Amino acid sequence: MSASASLLRYGGATSLNPKKLQFVQQQQKYNVGVGKTKTAKTSGGVVIRCSSNSDGGGIGIGDFIGGDLLRLDLGKWLSDVEEHKALAIYSPHEGGYEGRYFTRLRYQGYYFLDLSARGLGDPEATLTKIHPVCPAHVGKQPIARWYFPPEVDYRLEALPPDAKGLVVWIIEAKVLSKAELQFLALLPTLRPKVRVIAECGNWRKFMWRPLKEIAGLTSEAA
Secondary structure, three states: OOHHHHHHHHOOOOOOOHHHHOOOOOOOOOEOOOOEEEEEEEOOEEEEEEOOOOOOOOOOOHHHHOOOOOOOOHHHHHHHHHHHOEEEEEEOOOOOOHHHHHHHHHHOOEEEEEEEHHHOOOHHHHHHOOEEEOOOOOOOOOOOOEEEOOHHHHHHHOOOOOOOEEEEEEEOHHHOOHHHHHHHHHHHHHOOOEEEEEEEEEOOOOEEEEHHHHHOOOOOOO
């Protein structure tokens, strides 16, 4: 086995020539956007440990158990959904965390309508009115126009009697305009049994804000 193959198979960085492949690391402190990093010298080199000022700094119990297993804010999540009725959520880039909150709403008796903002079109027409849809004609077929019932009203009529309501969960809502977000924030007012969850971006941990606040419909913005 060649030396390069041995390096790829076993992951050894010092088996070829320790003097040439050894990296010299210096103990430094760096200022980053979320806070200062702390360095600790070990026998193998330098370990850089980051602490976020926005999260309070230090290491929490979630670092040992796993962020997706410990969800202490699920109670506040349910109360905010009932209070504000339309929320803008921000989840970590790696994904998966929003499933815990999705499942908790399902346990409460909610049914879901999952939509992507990129193919939503006009939210008001798609969700609350009979709206046309033009299928792809590939340049060789005549342009057709099909009409579909309102997505929200159609599913509200199909809900079982014991359902608590309908949650309109919109992914990639960050591409929507301010006017479109404002309509989504007001949708629960037009349809009282509807709750709106819009994925408006990403953050280091799962967080949410009232959609009216994000869309500029709060009393302060008025």
